[in-house]
Amino acid sequence: MRILIIGGHGTIGQCVSERLASTHEIVIGGRTKGDVLIDIQETASIASALEKTGPLDAVICIAGEAKWADFYALDETDYYIGLKNKLMGQVNLTRLAIPHLNPGGRIILSTGILADRPVKMTASAAMVNGALHSFVQAAALDIKEEITLNVVSLGLVEDAYEKYKDYFPGHVPISMKQAADAYETVLYSAESGVVHRVY
Numbered sequence: 001m002r003i004l005i006i007g008g009h010g011t012i013g014q015c016v017s018e019r020l021a022s023t024h025e026i027v028i029g030g031r032t033k034g035d036v037l038i039d040i041q042e043t044a045s046i047a048s049a050l051e052k053t054g055p056l057d058a059v060i061c062i063a064g065e066a067k068w069a070d071f072y073a074l075d076e077t078d079y080y081i082g083l084k085n086k087l088m089g090q091v092n093l094t095r096l097a098i099p100h101l102n103p104g105g106r107i108i109l110s111t112g113i114l115a116d117r118p119v120k121m122t123a124s125a126a127m128v129n130g131a132l133h134s135f136v137q138a139a140a141l142d143i144k145e146e147i148t149l150n151v152v153s154l155g156l157v158e159d160a161y162e163k164y165k166d167y168f169p170g171h172v173p174i175s176m177k178q179a180a181d182a183y184e185t186v187l188y189s190a191e192s193g194v195v196h197r198v199y
């Protein structure tokens, strides 16, 4: 398969790219580096990157940000960061990627454990993840031409544990192998509209 992995140089994206590179043609998309530059926050950037990339069999997005802060510190503008970047970035990517996919193409988005097990400071980040789960389940019902739309929702991964461990007291991180396994499993799955959780 010819697969665009957005965020393919990131903590999770790199391990997924390395796993899939032995059997697939990987095109890495990133905001600051990659085979193709793309900022999922900007619709024009998504469209231009997809135009440059050409026909694809799969698009995997392992990118997206939201503001982490105490509920009382989050103002309206702070919420819009996650809505514009991680939520609408992945919604717009889905909308725009479909015409570039070969029949039977696959789209895989990324969320995370906060959707189901939020921790303090994540009112915005958890909300965005939950919204994406609902989006994927609903949009998959309408998407045609055997194109599948799924989402991978991981727990804290071991390579990010040091950075985030204080937010997740008692949390046992998942291994990078489990993370790569999750994306690979969903890539080969015939199902659509599934939230693939690894917690």
Ligand SMILES: NC(=O)c1ccc[n+]([C@@H]2O[C@H](COP(=O)([O-])OP(=O)(O)OC[C@H]3O[C@@H](n4cnc5c(N)ncnc54)[C@H](OP(=O)(O)O)[C@@H]3O)[C@@H](O)[C@H]2O)c1
Pocket: 006, 007, 008, 009, 010, 011, 012, 013, 029, 030, 031, 032, 033, 038, 039, 040, 041, 062, 063, 064, 065, 085, 086, 089, 110, 111, 112, 113, 153, 154, 155, 156, 157, 158, 160, 161
């Ligand atoms: N780390 C975890 O334990 C964990 C667990 C569950 C879910 N997640 C979710 O998984 C995703 C990836 O996490 P990560 O830890 O791998 O992040 P990361 O190490 O910060 O990597 C993110 C990657 O995505 C790219 N990126 C960021 N914003 C982008 C944008 N607007 N458009 C295009 N590319 C963009 C970055 O490229 P540049 O460096 O060029 O900006 C980078 O390559 C995030 O949405 C995160 O919330 C993470």
